[in-house]
Amino acid sequence: MATEMTERTPERRDRILQALEKLLEIPPADTQTAMNQAAQCVLELTLADKVDVFLFEPSSTTIVAVGTSDTPMSRKQKALGLDRLPLANGGRSVEVFQTGKTFHHNRQDEDPEELPGVKHQLGVRSHIGVLIEVGGERRGVLDIVSSKPDFFTADDVRFIETVARWVGAVAHRVELVEAVTKAAVAQGRRAAAEELITILAHDMGNHLIPIRMRLELIHRRAARERASEYLRDAEAAEQSLKALGRLISDLMDVGRLEQGLFSLTRYPTDLVAIAEEVARLATTPGREVQLTGTPELVVDADPNRLRQALENLVANAQKHSPAGLPVIVDVNRQQRQDGTWALLSVKDQGPGIPPELLPRLFERFSKGPKSKGLGLGLYLVRSIAEAHGGTLTVQSEPGKGALFVVALPLVEEG
Ligand SMILES: Nc1ncnc2c1ncn2[C@@H]1O[C@H](COP(=O)(O)OP(=O)(O)OP(=O)(O)O)[C@@H](O)[C@H]1O
Ligand SMILES: [Mg+2]
Known part of the structure; x- marks a missing residue:
């Protein structure tokens, strides 16, 4: 029985074309809105009793x-x-999704494979089901049914197969737009969070100054009155405050790096002197930092930034070293094809870097599962090395410690 949709009249062709155009004009809103519109479009085209775009969940x-x-x-x-x-309940629509094969039946009341609810309660007699692919993936079924028997012809089936491809294209476009929008929102949120962090860090830094002054006052008073308990507490509080200060200044540096405001004040600087100072201040009983290498090595660099880089590397090494095993800081020269380099290395005998962390180790906020920090230290160290025209590299095997090397170009006199 020829249905309206297979009559080959010029008006019908026009109608189909208009409907297909309408299908592709569906704005890429959310998937549900777009798919509702697509179903309605196909319904008007086929004069069926119901059209569904089933998607797999x-x-x-x-x-x-x-x-x-x-x-x-x-x-x-x-x-x-x-x-x-x-899927577990079976039925013809599920079968189309699972096999990918088009289904066509004009007497579903006599079809033992169809769900009883579909044929008896819903009263479906004629049914075309076609697979929907989205971006080459099996994703759902375009289902068109009528309560009339013998409603669809073989021509209709071919036509619906084409329509299903169009519906797949519409779904694909909607999903792409959704993905792009989501990424843009995440990006915006991240930028806002970064700005907030920088501003907060700056304000917190200001609040630290009066706290530090008060603590010094308490410290001095406790010392004068020989109140040993207060003295110990004041010293502990000063240590925590120092750590907090470092954290805040790291955060502010990240902000500066992001805004391109990170600047260097360079002059001839003895790397060994910096290494000595950092090693001395970082050494505590059972957590020794030893210095090896050349007795003097002058580089054209910002001494504060180099100290900051080294402090970060040494802090990491000490954090990950077992007590009793020293951290080694080494300063040396290296002759390479591309010139002479100053190498500042920090080596520990801890567990090494988790291999899965290695590819992203120097990225912002990249840190190990047990870290109580922010994952900014190595990002800053690399940024400082690169600002000097140098590099940061790492060698590490699980269980065999880690070796971080800052290489700085050296312009030797003469
Ligand atoms: N010497 C090391 N031995 C083992 N793992 C290390 C070592 N240095 C760094 N890591 C790993 O690399 C991660 C990133 O280090 P990074 O210094 O960037 O951040 P963090 O120390 O976690 O936090 P932050 O430095 O911001 O306080 C650490 O969390 C840790 O898992
Ligand atoms: Mg660190």
Whole structure:
């Protein structure tokens, strides 16, 4: 029986073309809105009783009528809960999704494989089901049904197969737009968070000054009155405050780096003198920092920045070293094909860097699972090395410690 959709009249061709154009004009809003519009479009094109765009929902292994036409049969389908078809329950629509093969039946009341709810309660007689692929992936089923028997012809089937490809293209476009929008929102949120962090860090830095002065006052008073308990507490509080100060200045540096405001004040600087100072201040009982290498090595550099870089490397090494095993800081020269380099290395005998962390080790906020820090230290060290025209490299094997090397170009006199 020829249906209206297969009559080959010029008006019908026009109608189909208009409907297909409408299909592609669907704005890439959210998937549900777009798929509802697509279903309605196909309904008008086919004069069927119900059209569904079923999409697979992996979390529930169910195909779900994400888009559906606005008709009495569609509403009944929803009321019966037949707009969600678990793969486990079988039925013809699920079969199309699982096999990828088009289904066509004009007497579903006689089809033993169809779900009883679909044929008896919903009263489906004629049915075309076609796979929907999105971006080359099997993703759902375009389902078109009528309560009339013998409603669809073989021509209709071919036509619906084409329409299903168009619906897949619409879904793909919607998903791409959704993904791009989501990424843009995440990016915006991250930029706002970074700005907030920089501003907060700056304000916190200002609040630290009066606290530090008060603590010094307490410290001196405790010393004068020989109140040893207060003295110990004041010293501990000063240590914590110092750590907090370092954290804040790291955060502010990250902000400066992001805004391109990170600057160097360079002059001839003895690397060994810096290494000595950092090693001396970082050494505590059982956590020794030893210095090896050449007795003097002058580089054209910002001494404060180099100290900051070395402090970060030594702090990491000490954090990850077992007590009793020293951290070694080494300063040396290296002759390479591309010139002479000053090498500032920090070596520990700890567990080494987790291999999965290595590829992103120097990135902002990249840190190990047990870190109580922010994951900014190595990012800053690398930024400082690069600002001097140098590099930061790492060698580490699990269980065999870690070796970090800052290489700085050396312009030797003469
Ligand atoms: N010497 C080391 N031995 C083992 N793991 C290390 C060593 N140095 C760094 N790591 C690993 O690399 C991660 C990143 O180090 P990074 O210094 O950038 O951040 P952090 O120390 O966690 O925090 P922050 O330095 O901001 O306080 C650390 O969390 C740690 O897992
Ligand atoms: Mg660190």
